[in-house]
Amino acid sequence: xCGMPQQPPVRSSAAxxxxxxxxxxxxxxxxxxxxxxxxxxAAARKRAQGQDGGMPKTLRARLGLAGGxxxxxxxxTVGAAQARVTAPVVAKERQxxxxxxxxxxxxxxKLETNVDKLRDDVSARQxxxxxxxxxxxxxxxxxVLSGATAVHGPGVKLVVNDAKExxxxxxxxxxxxxxxxxxxxxxxxxxxxxxxxGLWASGAEAVSINGQRLTALSAIRAAGDAILVDxxxxxxxxxxxxxxxxxRLGSRFQDSPDGLYLHALEENFDIRATISTESDVRLxxxxxxxxxxxxxxxxxxxxxxx
Numbered sequence: 001x002c003g004m005p006q007q008p009p010v011r012s013s014a015a016x017x018x019x020x021x022x023x024x025x026x027x028x029x030x031x032x033x034x035x036x037x038x039x040x041x042a043a044a045r046k047r048a049q050g051q052d053g054g055m056p057k058t059l060r061a062r063l064g065l066a067g068g069x070x071x072x073x074x075x076x077t078v079g080a081a082q083a084r085v086t087a088p089v090v091a092k093e094r095q096x097x098x099x100x101x102x103x104x105x106x107x108x109x110k111l112e113t114n115v116d117k118l119r120d121d122v123s124a125r126q127x128x129x130x131x132x133x134x135x136x137x138x139x140x141x142x143x144v145l146s147g148a149t150a151v152h153g154p155g156v157k158l159v160v161n162d163a164k165e166x167x168x169x170x171x172x173x174x175x176x177x178x179x180x181x182x183x184x185x186x187x188x189x190x191x192x193x194x195x196x197x198g199l200w201a202s203g204a205e206a207v208s209i210n211g212q213r214l215t216a217l218s219a220i221r222a223a224g225d226a227i228l229v230d231x232x233x234x235x236x237x238x239x240x241x242x243x244x245x246x247x248r249l250g251s252r253f254q255d256s257p258d259g260l261y262l263h264a265l266e267e268n269f270d271i272r273a274t275i276s277t278e279s280d281v282r283l284x285x286x287x288x289x290x291x292x293x294x295x296x297x298x299x300x301x302x303x304x305x306x
Contacts, residue, residue, distance in 0.1 A: 119287070123285075123287070146215060146216075146286075147206070147213045147214070147215040147285060147286035149285050150282070150283060150284050150285045151205070151206045151243055151282075151283050152243070152280055152281065152282040152283065153205075153243045153244075153280065153281070154243070154244070154245065154246040154277075154278065154279055154280065154281070155204070155241060155242045155243040155244050155246055155249065155277075155278055155281040156199075156241075156242050156244070156246055156249050156250045156253070156275055156276065156277055156278060156281075157239065157240070157241055157275070157276050157278050157281060158195065158199070158239075158240040158241075158242070158253075158273065158274070158275045159237050159238070159239050159240070159272075159273065159274050159275075160187055160191070160192070160195060160236075160237065160238045160240065160262070160271065160272070160273045161187070161236050161237035161238070161271070161272040161273070162185060162186045162187055162236050162237075162271065162272070163185030163186070163269060163270035163271055163272065164185075164270065164272075165185055165270065166185035166186045185269050185270050185271060186225065186271075187227070187236060187238060187271060188222065188227070189220050189221055189222035189227050189228075191261075191262070191265060191271075192209065192220050192227060192238060192240075193220045194258045194261055194262070195240060195258060195262060196209070196214060196220065196240065197258060198253050198256050198257070198258025198259055198261075198262075199240065199242045199249070199253055201256060201258070202244075202249055202252040202253040202256055202259075203244050203245060203248065203249050203252060204242035204243065204244045204249060205242075205243045205244050206242070206243040206283050207240065207241070207242045207243075207283075208240070208241050208283045208284065209229050209234060209238055209239070209240050210229075210234045210235070210238060210239055211284060212229045212230065212232055212234070213283055213284055213285060213286040213287075214229070214286075215286050218230050218286075219231075230287070237272075241278075241281045241282075241283055242281070243281055243283060246277040246278060246279070247277050250275055250276075250277050253275070254275065
């Protein structure tokens with residue numbers, strides 16, 4: 001028996017049980033040491049030196065702290081009181097402004113309605129006066145040229161539209177050198193002015209844009225990127241109808257300087273334009289006819305002028 005080697009004792013794993021939170025050592029360390037060691041040492045050093053960091057020890061320091069707290073409380077109290085006092089005043093003034101705006105808006109709407117009624121009445125009386133003037137050929141011509149009555153007949157249809165790639169803004173770095181507006185491929189009021197003037201010069205008897213009848217006193221202007229005709233905004237594409245000798249009117253316009261200008265816009269800025277001859281185009285009457293000089297029509301007036 002003495003010749004057999006001694007085996008080392010086997011240690012049982014049950015002798016040292018592992019902690020249930022062994023896999024959570026990092027979280028356990030944080031929980032056990034919530035305060036950094038450096039902070040703990042600094043706090044212990046202050047306590048050893050008699051500096052506990054609490055309330056001030058001297059009477060003067062305590063009075064200063066109390067005075068600061070009283071001053072802060074006073075400022076907060078005064079601010080709250082002022083806010084409470086001024087809040088109703090501000091709310092009252094705001095409501096008064098709102099009521100005033102509402103009253104003025106209602107008054108402006110009423111005046112605008114009255115203006116529209118009076119304008120319609122004046123236009124009706126003007127048309128009636130033209131019809132009562134005898135129905136002569138000259139009166140009918142004046143009636144058509146002034147835009148006081150709707151017309152229809154042969155003519156041309158010209159559709160002008162922005163380029164497909166037209167941007168909504170503008171590129172101030174690339175202006176059209178001769179026209180003074182941005183190179184964005186958009187139709188401008190200057191373009192439509194030249195188109196309309198070219199049609200008049202080519203022999204058009206009546207012209208309209210997007211249903212808006214033009215007269216000798218009509219204005220084509222711009223407001224931002226919008227084109228206005230007699231202060232009414234238009235939306236592209238711009239459909240221009242002109243009554244006249246259809247084929248001849250279209251040919252003369254395309255050969256005119258304004259027609260060549262429109263063609264140049266197509267070539268250089270990709271503005272789209274199409275023109276076609278129509279057998280019958282219909283134009284409405286102008287919304288209102290402005291009379292600069294007028295006198296009542298009587299037989300004595302006719303004899304005097306003859």
